Amino acid sequence: MSSKAAIAGNVLWQKTPKANAEFFALTYGALVAELVRDVEQPALIAGELDTMGHSMGMRAMEEFLAKTDTRCSSFETSPDVMTKALKMFLGISADARWKSAGDNQSKTYGLQFTDNPLTLFVELPDEYADLEYNQLLAGFCRGLLEMLQFDCSTAIAQSMLAGDTINEITVSLNQVLEDGAGEDYQEE
């Protein structure tokens, strides 16, 4: 994250009303546990978390745009907006890294971070080693980007819960949406 984006993100984070981080993590854990009981297959659980994250991300970006008077007209400038929004809504300090794309302009970047409010105290039991516990964050990023008119695929590429040294969410642009995608959201 550029130091300017980092500072702006921190200012937004300071202003944001807060809840207890531990209580939040326990609540998220209860949500995942409920899905485990209800849905069972790890892939489907991740799908549910992704969908929930997506609608939270749409809503969060709507608020972010209203509060910060942000413009983001090109995908190339979206990493700065994303790092600010992740700081404001999750307290996460992420670094954005473009993925190499040979001669072409890259359409993919990774958001890397080590602080993850979802995983306080969390250890996955062996039988759920395949469960993408953080998938809500990938869906959240997808929702944030969609509200900026960028239809993207997002994925958890690295997870400290699975033994990686960092967490990474990859973002790949599929297409720039026409104005009006936001209206679908209103009608939901």
Next chain:
Amino acid sequence: MSSKAAIAGNVLWQKTPKANAEFFALTYGALVAELVRDVEQPALIAGELDTMGHSMGMRAMEEFLAKTDTRCSSFETSPDVMTKALKMFLGISADARWKSAGDNQSKTYGLQFTDNPLTLFVELPDEYADLEYNQLLAGFCRGLLEMLQFDCSTAIAQSMLAGDTINEITVSLNQVLEDGAGEDYQEE
């Protein structure tokens, strides 16, 4: 809440790691929505929320006792501990009011508050008017008290979500537990 307990609660709250209040409320909303899909009957949903809250409360009080070096040897002094813990874990500023009990010493009090982090943006649709959305808080209080060796019944007596002017959780002492109840929790 006595002003001394209020100040102590605020100090604890300031020191506590934080999450975004809105993201927390949306996550809790997702949890309730998942239960609505899965369990359907409002009374059973409340039961699930109560159970989750209870285990979160047990865990929270364990941490509270470790961090604050608190002693609470009589039920009569428990309202102060409860108001501090509600502030530390939920940011809630509660007032405790003993319920009149005629000639006998009262074994019941109400915890009254207006700030409720669970219900940011929440409006219950008409078909879920009977859903006790805040039941997690009643379970949470029951868990907090059980860790203090007080077996209590707790209930949502008033809810602003249901049109009341305040929120109130009533606490009634059933019995003082013998030392060692905490061991059951360890084994869970």
